Amino acid sequence: xxxxxxxxxxxxxxxxxxxxxxxxxxxxxxxxxxxxxxxxxxxxxxxxxxxxxxxxxxxxxxxxxxxxxxxxxxxxxxxxxxxxxxxxxxxxxxxxxxxxxxxxxxxxxxxxxxxxxxxxxxxxxxxxxxxxxxxxxxxxxxxxxxxxxxxx
Numbered sequence: 001x002x003x004x005x006x007x008x009x010x011x012x013x014x015x016x017x018x019x020x021x022x023x024x025x026x027x028x029x030x031x032x033x034x035x036x037x038x039x040x041x042x043x044x045x046x047x048x049x050x051x052x053x054x055x056x057x058x059x060x061x062x063x064x065x066x067x068x069x070x071x072x073x074x075x076x077x078x079x080x081x082x083x084x085x086x087x088x089x090x091x092x093x094x095x096x097x098x099x100x101x102x103x104x105x106x107x108x109x110x111x112x113x114x115x116x117x118x119x120x121x122x123x124x125x126x127x128x129x130x131x132x133x134x135x136x137x138x139x140x141x142x143x144x145x146x147x148x149x150x151x152x
Contacts, residue, residue, distance in 0.1 A: 039135055043107075043126065050126060050135065052109035059124070061109045078108060081123045081140055103127035103136050111139070 042059070043050045052061050065074045082105060089100050108125045122141040128134070 035135075035137075039137065042124065042137065043135075049106065050128070051107050052124060052126065057112055059109050059111050061107070065110060077110075077123075081108060081125060084140060085125060085138065102130050104130060113139075113141070 039050075042052055044053050045051070052059055054061050054064060056064070062074050062078055065077065089097055092100060104127060106126045106128050108123055111122050111124045112120070113122050114120045120141055122139050125138045125140060127136040127138070129136070
């Protein structure tokens with residue numbers, strides 16, 4: 001083999017080692033970030049039922065949201081988000097819609113996602129399977145549009 005062939009082989013070996021290192025790093029991260037771990041981090045049991053934790057301003061359970069001037073009425077917010085989820089469910093392929101129908105609503109909370117001042121308010125919604133009690137958490141982010149200068 002010539003020098004160029006040796007360099008190509010060395011480059012290929014380094015590339016394969018990089019791929020193996022990336023695969024190991026991604027696998028290790030995926031093993032840490034399980035849905036069970038997320039559920040333990042986001043919820044706790046209250047009177048035998050799972051509820052989202054209270055960690056304002058990051059996570060605010062629906063029952064802690066104050067209504068009134070400038071506030072969000074908790075019941076209206078809950079109805080609105082659940083109506084969005086119903087509409088979302090209608091868009092699912094038949095097999096997924098069938099699975100989703102086996103879950104019932106349990107609890108919801110407002111969650112701030114994002115970084116710093118650009119955090120977006122979303123809702124996290126907890127469902128439990130009718131059959132096996134498996135949890136399902138959906139995150140619902142609402143997009144708000146502000147009027148453009150042309151609309152003024």
